[in-house]
Amino acid sequence: xxxxxxxxxxxxxxxxxxxxxxxxxxxxxxxxxxxxxxxxxxxxxxxxxxxxxxxxxxxxxxxxxxxxxxxxxxxxxxxxxxxxxxxxxxxxxxxxxxxxxxxxxxxxxxxxxxxxxxxxxxxxxxxxxxxxxxxxxxxxxxxxxxxxxxxxxxxxxxxxxxxxxxxxxxxxxxxxxx
Amino acid sequence: xxxxxxxxxxxxxxxxxxxxxxxxxxxxxxxxxxxxxxxxxxxxxxxxxxxxxxxxxxxxxxxxxxxxxxxxxxxxxxxxxxxxxxxxxxxxxxxxxxxxxxxxxxxxxxxxxxxxxxxxxxxxxxxxxxxxxxxxxxxxxxxxxxxxxxxxxxxxxxxxxxxxxxxxxxxxxxxxxx
Numbered sequence: 001x002x003x004x005x006x007x008x009x010x011x012x013x014x015x016x017x018x019x020x021x022x023x024x025x026x027x028x029x030x031x032x033x034x035x036x037x038x039x040x041x042x043x044x045x046x047x048x049x050x051x052x053x054x055x056x057x058x059x060x061x062x063x064x065x066x067x068x069x070x071x072x073x074x075x076x077x078x079x080x081x082x083x084x085x086x087x088x089x090x091x092x093x094x095x096x097x098x099x100x101x102x103x104x105x106x107x108x109x110x111x112x113x114x115x116x117x118x119x120x121x122x123x124x125x126x127x128x129x130x131x132x133x134x135x136x137x138x139x140x141x142x143x144x145x146x147x148x149x150x151x152x153x154x155x156x157x158x159x160x161x162x163x164x165x166x167x168x169x170x171x172x173x174x175x176x177x178x
Numbered sequence: 179x180x181x182x183x184x185x186x187x188x189x190x191x192x193x194x195x196x197x198x199x200x201x202x203x204x205x206x207x208x209x210x211x212x213x214x215x216x217x218x219x220x221x222x223x224x225x226x227x228x229x230x231x232x233x234x235x236x237x238x239x240x241x242x243x244x245x246x247x248x249x250x251x252x253x254x255x256x257x258x259x260x261x262x263x264x265x266x267x268x269x270x271x272x273x274x275x276x277x278x279x280x281x282x283x284x285x286x287x288x289x290x291x292x293x294x295x296x297x298x299x300x301x302x303x304x305x306x307x308x309x310x311x312x313x314x315x316x317x318x319x320x321x322x323x324x325x326x327x328x329x330x331x332x333x334x335x336x337x338x339x340x341x342x343x344x345x346x347x348x349x350x351x352x353x354x355x356x
Contacts, residue, residue, distance in 0.1 A: 027299045028253055040242060044256075047248035054241060063232060064218060070225035075206055077256040078222075102280070121205045 001052060012093065045142075046073040049135040058135050068129045072136035075117075083111035085143040088150030097151070108151055115157050118144070122159035126166065133170055141167050146176075179230060190271065223320075224251040227313040236316070238308050246307045250314035253295075261289035263321040266328030275329070286329055293335050296322070300337035304344065311348055319345050324354075 010021070010031045018029045025033045026043040034042045034051070042048055050073075053059040060066055087107040090100040097104055118140065121128065128136040145164050147154060154161055167173065188199070188209045196207045203211045204221040212220045212229070220226055228251075231237040238244055265285040268278040275282055296318065299306065306314040323342050325332060332339055345351065 028257060028295045030257075036242075042242070042245050042249060044249045044252035046252050047245050050248055051241065051245040063229065064214075064220070067220050067225050067229040070228055071220060071222045074222035074224050074252070074255050077252050078259065079206060079208075081256060082260055117206045 001056065003052070012089075044077075046077060046135070046139050049073070049139060053135045058133070058138070060130050060132060060134060062130070065130045065132075069134050069136040072128045073139045076136075076139045079110075079117075080114050080140060081143060083107050083114055084147050084150055084152065086150075087111055087152070088143065088146060091151050092146075092149035104151070111147070111150070111152055115144075115147070115152065115154075115160060118163075119157045119159050122163045127163075133167075137163075137167060142176075179234065181230070190267075222255075224255060224313070224317050227251070227317060231313045236311065236313050238310060238312060240308070243308045243310075247312050247314040250306045251317045254314075254317045257288075257295075258292050258318060259321060261285050261292055262325050262328055262330065264328075265289055265330070266321065266324060269329050270324075270327035282329070289325070289328070289330055293322075293325070293330065293332075293338060296341075297335045297337050300341045305341075311345075315341075315345060320354075 012031075022029045022031070022033065025035070025041045028043065030043060032043070032045055032048060034048045036042065042051055050059070050070075059069060087104060090104060090107075091097045125131065127133050128140065141164070144160065145167070154164075190209075200207045200209070200211065203213070203219045206221065208221060210221070210223055210226060212226045214220065220229055228237070237247060265282060268282060268285075269275045303309065305311050306318065319342070322338065323345070332342075
Protein backbone atom coordinates (compact mmCIF):
# COMPACT_ATOMS: atom_id res chain seq x y z
CA UNK A 1 0.00 0.00 0.00
CA UNK A 2 3.09 2.23 0.11
CA UNK A 3 2.12 3.67 3.50
CA UNK A 4 5.28 4.94 5.20
CA UNK A 5 5.89 3.35 8.59
CA UNK A 6 8.56 2.93 11.23
CA UNK A 7 9.31 -0.58 12.48
CA UNK A 8 10.30 -1.04 16.13
CA UNK A 9 11.71 -4.55 16.75
CA UNK A 10 10.64 -6.33 19.95
CA UNK A 11 12.44 -9.33 21.46
CA UNK A 12 10.29 -12.47 20.99
CA UNK A 13 12.40 -14.64 23.30
CA UNK A 14 13.11 -12.45 26.33
CA UNK A 15 9.66 -11.24 27.40
CA UNK A 16 10.56 -9.91 30.86
CA UNK A 17 9.78 -6.26 30.22
CA UNK A 18 6.67 -6.74 28.07
CA UNK A 19 4.12 -5.53 30.62
CA UNK A 20 6.11 -2.34 31.14
CA UNK A 21 6.85 -1.86 27.44
CA UNK A 22 3.54 -2.93 25.86
CA UNK A 23 0.93 -2.89 28.66
CA UNK A 24 -0.46 0.55 27.80
CA UNK A 25 -0.57 -0.26 24.10
CA UNK A 26 -2.15 -3.72 24.19
CA UNK A 27 -3.67 -5.25 27.34
CA UNK A 28 -2.70 -8.69 25.98
CA UNK A 29 0.95 -7.52 25.86
CA UNK A 30 1.44 -9.21 22.49
CA UNK A 31 3.00 -7.97 19.28
CA UNK A 32 2.47 -6.81 16.56
CA UNK A 33 1.00 -3.47 17.63
CA UNK A 34 0.19 -0.77 15.09
CA UNK A 35 0.39 2.84 16.28
CA UNK A 36 -1.75 5.12 14.14
CA UNK A 37 -0.78 8.69 13.27
CA UNK A 38 -3.20 9.99 15.91
CA UNK A 39 -1.52 7.91 18.63
CA UNK A 40 -4.19 5.21 18.92
CA UNK A 41 -3.11 1.57 18.98
CA UNK A 42 -4.36 -1.56 17.25
CA UNK A 43 -3.28 -5.16 17.92
CA UNK A 44 -3.65 -8.66 16.47
CA UNK A 45 -2.04 -9.05 13.07
CA UNK A 46 -5.30 -9.90 11.31
CA UNK A 47 -7.22 -6.95 12.79
CA UNK A 48 -4.37 -4.75 11.57
CA UNK A 49 -4.54 -6.36 8.10
CA UNK A 50 -8.30 -5.69 7.94
CA UNK A 51 -7.90 -2.07 9.08
CA UNK A 52 -5.26 -1.36 6.44
CA UNK A 53 -6.99 -3.31 3.65
CA UNK A 54 -10.42 -1.62 3.93
CA UNK A 55 -11.33 -0.14 0.59
CA UNK A 56 -8.37 -1.66 -1.22
CA UNK A 57 -8.17 -4.51 -3.73
CA UNK A 58 -6.91 -6.78 -0.95
CA UNK A 59 -10.40 -7.11 0.61
CA UNK A 60 -13.47 -8.16 -1.43
CA UNK A 61 -16.35 -5.69 -1.24
CA UNK A 62 -19.08 -8.36 -1.19
CA UNK A 63 -20.24 -9.15 2.36
CA UNK A 64 -20.24 -12.94 1.96
CA UNK A 65 -16.80 -12.94 0.37
CA UNK A 66 -15.53 -10.65 3.13
CA UNK A 67 -16.95 -13.10 5.68
CA UNK A 68 -15.03 -15.91 3.92
CA UNK A 69 -11.86 -13.82 4.26
CA UNK A 70 -12.56 -13.63 7.99
CA UNK A 71 -13.29 -17.37 8.04
CA UNK A 72 -9.77 -18.09 6.79
CA UNK A 73 -8.20 -15.49 9.06
CA UNK A 74 -9.87 -16.99 12.15
CA UNK A 75 -8.79 -20.43 10.92
CA UNK A 76 -5.28 -19.01 10.69
CA UNK A 77 -5.37 -17.79 14.29
CA UNK A 78 -7.12 -20.83 15.80
CA UNK A 79 -5.73 -23.77 13.80
CA UNK A 80 -2.71 -22.65 11.76
CA UNK A 81 -0.63 -20.32 13.93
CA UNK A 82 -0.93 -22.40 17.13
CA UNK A 83 0.61 -25.39 15.33
CA UNK A 84 2.85 -24.19 12.51
CA UNK A 85 4.17 -21.05 14.20
CA UNK A 86 4.61 -22.63 17.64
CA UNK A 87 6.50 -25.64 16.20
CA UNK A 88 8.73 -23.20 14.29
CA UNK A 89 9.27 -21.16 17.45
CA UNK A 90 10.49 -24.22 19.34
CA UNK A 91 12.60 -25.65 16.52
CA UNK A 92 13.95 -22.62 14.69
CA UNK A 93 13.66 -19.53 16.93
CA UNK A 94 14.59 -21.16 20.26
CA UNK A 95 16.60 -23.98 18.61
CA UNK A 96 15.34 -26.29 21.38
CA UNK A 97 13.35 -29.13 19.75
CA UNK A 98 14.56 -31.50 22.48
CA UNK A 99 13.08 -29.35 25.25
CA UNK A 100 9.63 -29.55 23.65
CA UNK A 101 9.99 -33.12 22.38
CA UNK A 102 6.84 -34.32 24.23
CA UNK A 103 4.58 -31.80 22.50
CA UNK A 104 6.39 -31.27 19.19
CA UNK A 105 5.06 -34.43 17.54
CA UNK A 106 1.45 -33.49 18.28
CA UNK A 107 1.99 -29.91 17.03
CA UNK A 108 3.54 -31.19 13.81
CA UNK A 109 0.76 -33.75 13.27
CA UNK A 110 -1.91 -31.08 13.81
CA UNK A 111 0.03 -28.70 11.57
CA UNK A 112 0.08 -31.29 8.77
CA UNK A 113 -3.72 -31.57 9.05
CA UNK A 114 -3.93 -27.80 8.65
CA UNK A 115 -1.70 -27.98 5.56
CA UNK A 116 -3.98 -30.73 4.24
CA UNK A 117 -7.01 -28.41 4.62
CA UNK A 118 -5.15 -25.73 2.68
CA UNK A 119 -4.01 -28.23 0.02
CA UNK A 120 -7.56 -29.53 -0.55
CA UNK A 121 -8.78 -25.95 -0.93
CA UNK A 122 -6.00 -24.85 -3.29
CA UNK A 123 -6.45 -27.88 -5.58
CA UNK A 124 -9.45 -26.09 -7.11
CA UNK A 125 -8.74 -22.45 -6.27
CA UNK A 126 -6.04 -19.93 -7.15
CA UNK A 127 -6.47 -18.00 -3.91
CA UNK A 128 -8.46 -18.67 -0.72
CA UNK A 129 -11.43 -16.41 -1.45
CA UNK A 130 -13.17 -15.45 -4.69
CA UNK A 131 -10.18 -16.23 -6.93
CA UNK A 132 -8.76 -12.95 -5.70
CA UNK A 133 -5.50 -12.22 -3.85
CA UNK A 134 -6.68 -10.99 -0.42
CA UNK A 135 -5.59 -10.53 3.18
CA UNK A 136 -6.76 -14.13 3.78
CA UNK A 137 -3.86 -15.25 1.59
CA UNK A 138 -1.47 -12.81 3.24
CA UNK A 139 -2.46 -14.03 6.72
CA UNK A 140 -1.95 -17.68 5.75
CA UNK A 141 1.22 -17.06 3.75
CA UNK A 142 3.21 -15.79 6.72
CA UNK A 143 3.79 -19.00 8.68
CA UNK A 144 3.20 -21.32 5.70
CA UNK A 145 6.16 -20.11 3.66
CA UNK A 146 8.49 -20.68 6.62
CA UNK A 147 6.82 -23.95 7.71
CA UNK A 148 9.94 -26.03 6.83
CA UNK A 149 11.75 -24.17 9.64
CA UNK A 150 9.30 -25.86 12.03
CA UNK A 151 10.01 -29.30 10.58
CA UNK A 152 7.18 -29.39 8.02
CA UNK A 153 7.91 -30.97 4.65
CA UNK A 154 5.97 -29.13 1.92
CA UNK A 155 6.85 -31.73 -0.72
CA UNK A 156 3.50 -33.60 -0.29
CA UNK A 157 1.58 -30.34 -0.85
CA UNK A 158 2.05 -29.32 -4.51
CA UNK A 159 -0.97 -26.97 -4.57
CA UNK A 160 0.40 -25.11 -1.55
CA UNK A 161 3.82 -24.85 -3.20
CA UNK A 162 2.26 -23.42 -6.35
CA UNK A 163 0.26 -20.95 -4.26
CA UNK A 164 3.43 -19.88 -2.39
CA UNK A 165 5.12 -19.19 -5.74
CA UNK A 166 2.00 -17.30 -6.88
CA UNK A 167 2.11 -15.18 -3.71
CA UNK A 168 5.79 -14.33 -4.23
CA UNK A 169 5.06 -13.18 -7.76
CA UNK A 170 2.40 -10.67 -6.69
CA UNK A 171 3.19 -7.00 -7.36
CA UNK A 172 4.46 -5.34 -4.20
CA UNK A 173 5.69 -8.58 -2.61
CA UNK A 174 8.33 -7.83 0.02
CA UNK A 175 10.35 -10.67 1.57
CA UNK A 176 10.18 -10.76 5.38
CA UNK A 177 13.99 -10.48 5.64
CA UNK A 178 14.11 -6.97 4.24
CA UNK B 179 -31.74 -10.59 15.78
CA UNK B 180 -34.87 -12.74 15.63
CA UNK B 181 -33.70 -14.50 12.47
CA UNK B 182 -35.38 -17.90 12.26
CA UNK B 183 -32.94 -20.79 12.05
CA UNK B 184 -32.73 -24.54 12.38
CA UNK B 185 -30.07 -26.01 14.65
CA UNK B 186 -28.47 -29.33 13.68
CA UNK B 187 -26.48 -30.82 16.58
CA UNK B 188 -23.09 -32.39 15.77
CA UNK B 189 -21.20 -34.77 18.06
CA UNK B 190 -18.15 -32.98 19.49
CA UNK B 191 -16.59 -36.15 20.94
CA UNK B 192 -17.00 -38.79 18.23
CA UNK B 193 -15.50 -37.13 15.13
CA UNK B 194 -15.19 -40.23 12.93
CA UNK B 195 -17.63 -39.16 10.23
CA UNK B 196 -16.72 -35.48 10.12
CA UNK B 197 -14.97 -35.51 6.74
CA UNK B 198 -17.97 -37.20 5.17
CA UNK B 199 -20.52 -35.06 7.02
CA UNK B 200 -18.82 -31.64 6.93
CA UNK B 201 -16.11 -31.84 4.24
CA UNK B 202 -18.18 -30.20 1.52
CA UNK B 203 -19.39 -27.48 3.87
CA UNK B 204 -16.11 -26.51 5.53
CA UNK B 205 -12.70 -27.73 4.32
CA UNK B 206 -11.48 -27.49 7.94
CA UNK B 207 -14.29 -29.93 8.95
CA UNK B 208 -15.02 -27.87 12.07
CA UNK B 209 -18.29 -26.62 13.51
CA UNK B 210 -20.15 -24.28 13.76
CA UNK B 211 -21.18 -23.97 10.12
CA UNK B 212 -23.87 -21.54 9.01
CA UNK B 213 -25.89 -22.49 5.94
CA UNK B 214 -27.43 -19.43 4.30
CA UNK B 215 -30.84 -19.43 2.64
CA UNK B 216 -29.16 -19.62 -0.78
CA UNK B 217 -27.25 -22.77 0.20
CA UNK B 218 -23.85 -21.15 0.68
CA UNK B 219 -21.85 -22.01 3.81
CA UNK B 220 -19.88 -19.95 6.28
CA UNK B 221 -17.63 -21.24 9.08
CA UNK B 222 -15.71 -19.99 12.10
CA UNK B 223 -17.96 -18.67 14.87
CA UNK B 224 -16.52 -15.15 14.74
CA UNK B 225 -16.83 -14.85 10.95
CA UNK B 226 -20.47 -15.91 11.37
CA UNK B 227 -20.96 -13.33 14.15
CA UNK B 228 -19.54 -10.60 11.90
CA UNK B 229 -21.69 -11.61 8.93
CA UNK B 230 -24.87 -11.55 11.01
CA UNK B 231 -23.97 -8.37 12.93
CA UNK B 232 -23.21 -6.16 9.91
CA UNK B 233 -25.43 -3.10 10.02
CA UNK B 234 -26.81 -3.88 13.47
CA UNK B 235 -26.15 -2.25 16.84
CA UNK B 236 -23.88 -5.17 17.73
CA UNK B 237 -21.05 -3.88 15.48
CA UNK B 238 -19.73 -0.30 15.74
CA UNK B 239 -19.82 1.62 12.45
CA UNK B 240 -16.52 3.45 13.00
CA UNK B 241 -13.62 1.68 11.25
CA UNK B 242 -11.18 1.91 14.17
CA UNK B 243 -13.77 0.66 16.65
CA UNK B 244 -14.66 -2.16 14.27
CA UNK B 245 -10.96 -3.05 14.08
CA UNK B 246 -10.88 -3.16 17.91
CA UNK B 247 -13.83 -5.58 17.79
CA UNK B 248 -11.75 -7.78 15.48
CA UNK B 249 -8.74 -7.36 17.79
CA UNK B 250 -10.71 -8.91 20.66
CA UNK B 251 -12.22 -11.62 18.44
CA UNK B 252 -8.78 -12.69 17.17
CA UNK B 253 -7.56 -12.60 20.79
CA UNK B 254 -10.50 -14.86 21.61
CA UNK B 255 -9.52 -17.36 18.92
CA UNK B 256 -5.76 -17.28 19.49
CA UNK B 257 -5.43 -16.85 23.28
CA UNK B 258 -8.79 -17.44 24.97
CA UNK B 259 -10.44 -20.44 23.25
CA UNK B 260 -7.25 -22.57 23.01
CA UNK B 261 -6.85 -22.39 26.80
CA UNK B 262 -10.26 -21.90 28.43
CA UNK B 263 -12.31 -23.99 25.99
CA UNK B 264 -9.76 -26.78 25.64
CA UNK B 265 -9.35 -27.12 29.44
CA UNK B 266 -13.16 -27.26 29.74
CA UNK B 267 -13.31 -29.88 26.98
CA UNK B 268 -10.87 -32.14 28.82
CA UNK B 269 -12.38 -31.61 32.29
CA UNK B 270 -16.10 -31.18 31.67
CA UNK B 271 -16.98 -32.55 28.22
CA UNK B 272 -14.71 -35.60 28.20
CA UNK B 273 -14.60 -35.85 32.04
CA UNK B 274 -10.97 -36.98 31.68
CA UNK B 275 -8.76 -34.48 33.54
CA UNK B 276 -6.40 -37.33 34.50
CA UNK B 277 -5.78 -38.25 30.88
CA UNK B 278 -4.60 -34.71 30.11
CA UNK B 279 -2.92 -34.10 33.47
CA UNK B 280 0.46 -33.25 31.90
CA UNK B 281 -0.97 -30.41 29.83
CA UNK B 282 -3.90 -29.27 31.96
CA UNK B 283 -1.82 -27.21 34.38
CA UNK B 284 -0.21 -25.21 31.58
CA UNK B 285 -3.60 -24.64 29.89
CA UNK B 286 -5.11 -23.41 33.15
CA UNK B 287 -2.14 -21.14 33.89
CA UNK B 288 -2.33 -19.63 30.39
CA UNK B 289 -6.11 -19.34 30.75
CA UNK B 290 -5.71 -17.38 34.00
CA UNK B 291 -3.38 -14.96 32.20
CA UNK B 292 -6.09 -14.48 29.57
CA UNK B 293 -8.65 -13.80 32.32
CA UNK B 294 -6.20 -11.30 33.83
CA UNK B 295 -6.05 -9.44 30.49
CA UNK B 296 -9.85 -9.31 30.43
CA UNK B 297 -10.01 -8.22 34.10
CA UNK B 298 -7.54 -5.37 33.57
CA UNK B 299 -9.55 -4.19 30.59
CA UNK B 300 -12.95 -4.40 32.32
CA UNK B 301 -11.73 -2.49 35.40
CA UNK B 302 -12.15 0.72 33.40
CA UNK B 303 -14.64 -0.33 30.72
CA UNK B 304 -18.24 -1.52 30.66
CA UNK B 305 -17.77 -3.53 27.47
CA UNK B 306 -14.69 -4.44 25.41
CA UNK B 307 -15.05 -1.83 22.67
CA UNK B 308 -16.40 1.73 22.71
CA UNK B 309 -18.54 1.26 25.87
CA UNK B 310 -20.96 -0.57 23.60
CA UNK B 311 -22.25 -4.16 23.75
CA UNK B 312 -20.82 -5.77 20.61
CA UNK B 313 -19.92 -9.12 19.05
CA UNK B 314 -16.51 -8.79 20.76
CA UNK B 315 -18.34 -9.25 24.08
CA UNK B 316 -20.48 -12.06 22.68
CA UNK B 317 -17.40 -13.90 21.37
CA UNK B 318 -15.60 -13.61 24.71
CA UNK B 319 -18.69 -14.36 26.82
CA UNK B 320 -19.16 -17.87 25.41
CA UNK B 321 -16.27 -19.73 27.05
CA UNK B 322 -15.79 -17.21 29.89
CA UNK B 323 -19.19 -17.78 31.47
CA UNK B 324 -18.56 -21.55 31.58
CA UNK B 325 -14.88 -21.22 32.57
CA UNK B 326 -15.49 -22.79 36.02
CA UNK B 327 -16.35 -26.03 34.19
CA UNK B 328 -12.71 -26.06 33.04
CA UNK B 329 -11.41 -25.58 36.56
CA UNK B 330 -11.13 -21.78 36.49
CA UNK B 331 -12.07 -19.89 39.65
CA UNK B 332 -13.66 -16.54 38.72
CA UNK B 333 -13.64 -15.29 42.32
CA UNK B 334 -10.37 -13.31 41.80
CA UNK B 335 -11.91 -11.53 38.78
CA UNK B 336 -14.66 -9.20 40.08
CA UNK B 337 -14.75 -7.01 36.95
CA UNK B 338 -15.28 -10.12 34.79
CA UNK B 339 -18.06 -11.31 37.10
CA UNK B 340 -19.79 -7.92 36.85
CA UNK B 341 -19.42 -8.00 33.06
CA UNK B 342 -20.90 -11.52 32.93
CA UNK B 343 -23.92 -10.28 34.93
CA UNK B 344 -24.16 -7.27 32.59
CA UNK B 345 -24.13 -9.59 29.57
CA UNK B 346 -26.92 -11.78 31.01
CA UNK B 347 -29.08 -8.70 31.56
CA UNK B 348 -28.88 -7.56 27.91
CA UNK B 349 -32.19 -7.56 26.00
CA UNK B 350 -32.45 -10.71 23.89
CA UNK B 351 -30.05 -12.75 26.03
CA UNK B 352 -30.69 -16.48 25.49
CA UNK B 353 -29.02 -19.05 27.78
CA UNK B 354 -26.99 -21.68 25.89
CA UNK B 355 -29.05 -24.51 27.42
CA UNK B 356 -32.26 -23.49 25.68
